[in-house]
Amino acid sequence: MRAAEVIVGIDASSESRLALCWAAAEAQRRGCRLQIVHGVRSHWPDSALSPQHAHLAARHQAPKIVDAARADVREWAPGVEVDAQTEAGGGAAVLIAAAQPGDLVVVGSRGHSEFTAxxxxxxxxxxxxxxxxxxxxxxxxxxxxxxxxxxxxxxDVLAVAFEMADSLRCPLTVLRAFRPSTPAWPADAPPPDVLNATTAQAALRDDLQAIVMPLAEKYPDVRVEVQVAGGNPAQLLVEASRDAQLVVVGSRGHGGFAGLLLGSVGLHLVHHAGCPVLLAR
Structure with a gap:
């Protein structure tokens, strides 16, 4: 098995160039090779050209896009080893086929190639x-x-987040969503202290602090803060992302962050986050 790489999907869009810049910096931080993948579409729905001519035009443009990407990486991250490939077909299939365990796949949030999807x-x-x-x-x-x-x-999400914060030399905030359940006692009776929402929230925070502690000891240079906040988990993450350098979440989940990337919560995050989003696996 080859050494782990950073793999980035590119096209000619400005969003793709931002993804390439992020990927180049990450490859430099990791000391690994950067693999650039450019997908060539066989059909452009909004093109005045016939599908055949559109595909030929895209194939003609592909080397220019890849060469420009190589030049950008040489400028942004000198010393990073770069490999580039042009593939026909769906963006997801190309990236999935290129990736191996330990790699990091990077994409832009918009574009005008197969990676747009x-x-x-x-x-x-x-x-x-x-x-x-x-x-x-x-x-x-x-x-x-x-x-x-x-x-x-x-x-695993916490391990990845600590590793990234340590690499980026920045603080880490661990956020857990809290949604108090419907009370099991009569509406006209005061809730028992043990089931008080404030008490339950404090208990969750104590549990989270205990989970974080071993990693905090492993990464002593990372200043970490734990938060248990009430509200919609997707919106909490979006709000936190507005001032963040990176948001790290799991590719699957349950509880407060259920459905990440498999439903409305994850899609809301990747469409509306104010910073890059890392989906840890």
């Missing part, structure tokens, strides 16, 4: 569900710090 529906879900590795959707403007959305389903 990565955020438009089934293709995004295919990559999230079937890629054997983590995926980053580059969007928004990076701020400061890493935010990890934690639902209690897997400590």
């Amino acid at each position: 990565l955020l438009a529906g089934s293709t995004c879900q295919q990559v999230a569900m079937h890629a054997p590795t983590s995926v980053v959707v580059v969007r928004g403007r990076p701020g400061q710090g890493v935010v990890a959305g934690f639902d209690g389903s897997s400590d």
